[in-house]
Amino acid sequence: MPERAILGRHSNQEPLRYLESCPIYRPTPLHDLPGLARRLGVAHVHLKDESRRLKLLSFKALGGVFAIAHILRAHCSQALGRTVAPAELLSEEVRRIAASMTFCCATDGNHGRAVAAGARLFGARSVVFLPEGVSPAREEAIGACGAQLQRTGLSYDGAVAEAQREARRHGWILVSDMALSADEPSPRLVLQGYTVLVGECLAQLGGSRLSHVFVQAGVGGLAAAVTGFLADTLGRARPVVVVVEPRTANCLQASAEKGTLVRLDRSGPTLMAMLECGQPSAPAWEILSRHADFFLSIEDEFAVDAMKLLARPVQGDPILVLGESGVAGLAGLLAVSADPNARALVGLNESSRVLLIGTEGATDPGRYEEIVGISPEELAHGVAS
Ligand SMILES: Cc1ncc(COP(=O)(O)O)c(C=O)c1O
Numbered sequence: 001m002p003e004r005a006i007l008g009r010h011s012n013q014e015p016l017r018y019l020e021s022c023p024i025y026r027p028t029p030l031h032d033l034p035g036l037a038r039r040l041g042v043a044h045v046h047l048k049d050e051s052r053r054l055k056l057l058s059f060k061a062l063g064g065v066f067a068i069a070h071i072l073r074a075h076c077s078q079a080l081g082r083t084v085a086p087a088e089l090l091s092e093e094v095r096r097i098a099a100s101m102t103f104c105c106a107t108d109g110n111h112g113r114a115v116a117a118g119a120r121l122f123g124a125r126s127v128v129f130l131p132e133g134v135s136p137a138r139e140e141a142i143g144a145c146g147a148q149l150q151r152t153g154l155s156y157d158g159a160v161a162e163a164q165r166e167a168r169r170h171g172w173i174l175v176s177d178m179a180l181s182a183d184e185p186s187p188r189l190v191l192q193g194y195t196v197l198v199g200e201c202l203a204q205l206g207g208s209r210l211s212h213v214f215v216q217a218g219v220g221g222l223a224a225a226v227t228g229f230l231a232d233t234l235g236r237a238r239p240v241v242v243v244v245e246p247r248t249a250n251c252l253q254a255s256a257e258k259g260t261l262v263r264l265d266r267s268g269p270t271l272m273a274m275l276e277c278g279q280p281s282a283p284a285w286e287i288l289s290r291h292a293d294f295f296l297s298i299e300d301e302f303a304v305d306a307m308k309l310l311a312r313p314v315q316g317d318p319i320l321v322l323g324e325s326g327v328a329g330l331a332g333l334l335a336v337s338a339d340p341n342a343r344a345l346v347g348l349n350e351s352s353r354v355l356l357i358g359t360e361g362a363t364d365p366g367r368y369e370e371i372v373g374i375s376p377e378e379l380a381h382g383v384a385s
Contacts, residue, residue, distance in 0.1 A: 064114025
């Protein structure tokens with residue numbers, strides 16, 4: 001399937017139409033980090049801060065909520081025999097139909113929050129299948145958004161398979177951020193939702209031309225949305241894209257090396273827990289295999305350095321509270337900056353303008369404090385020394 005059938009230059013327009021009727025929608029900030037740029041020997045570092053996206057603490061809100069809105073609208077239009085407008089999705093008429101619908105997904109964190117919150121927003125039910133090892137704080141956050149939780153005791157990939165089986169058995173609607181085939185509709189909608197953040201970045205940059213994007217990946221959905229949208233929108237003027245994964249779960253890098261989608265025999269634990277995936281999503285791989293320039297895998301210690309660096313920033317830069325997976329793009333930039341060969345290979349130099357995406361806030365505050373040595377609340381109140 002050509003990637004333009006998955007994403008295209010205007011792919012952010014439909015999700016935006018839904019979001020614009022949502023009272024809490026605001027573009028998230030794009031921070032300029034001149035101190036960090038000086039330290040790393042580049043001209044500019046911009047960081048898109050998704051830590052407060054739709055009050056759900058991560059960019060994932062864009063994908064899950066949009067996918068549910070889109071599916072619900074199609075379902076209601078068919079049930080009512082007329083076209084339901086995006087603005088009608090919060091009406092009583094739609095809620096009555098949604099009340100009989102159940103959305104489900106498998107997740108180790110942020111996607112589950114988005115699906116649960118999206119279902120609740122429109123009056124539907126949600127069931128979230130949790131893989132083993134989800135931290136109690138993340139589990140609690142998903143439950144707090146109204147989801148019924150199913151602890152599978154399986155790996156992430158096992159939980160995905162379990163969610164698919166259960167959805168078929170009960171007639172639930174699976175909203176997945178991962179697909180084994182490029183034709184499955186919900187992962188494509190999820191990708192499309194993510195393009196909103198890329199469109200916002202381009203508007204916020206006001207024509208300044210990016211040279212590089214360092215974007216973190218689990219199954220590759222975010223990286224694909226960023227890469228595909230930039231390729232379609234900017235063409236040859238698009239930046240170099242570096243896809244960053246944990247060393248122990250580098251399924252995209254392994255796929256790039258083999259030239260075909262690869263499932264890792266085993267993926268190991270990583271501090272960047274949201275990125276611990278053993279198999280790329282097929283539609284994401286479709287895009288990344290054509291357009292991503294580099295696949296980089298990093299050790300956890302770079303993520304620790306990145307979190308600390310944002311919490312106690314270089315003078316003049318804002319304090320930013322981002323979680324372990326949220327900083328992985330910056331962690332990749334730190335790794336490349338520290339290695340002259342890697343720096344030369346990706347073409348990073350004193351005139352580079354780099355975009356990073358801070359994909360989550362402190363979604364597990366206890367773990368954040370263990371790593372950084374100060375709690376997110378204290379940082380918010382300016383107690384950092
Ligand atoms: C905070 C965060 N960053 C990045 C990612 C990676 O996204 P993807 O799995 O689409 O590659 C995830 C996935 O859950 C995430 O939660």
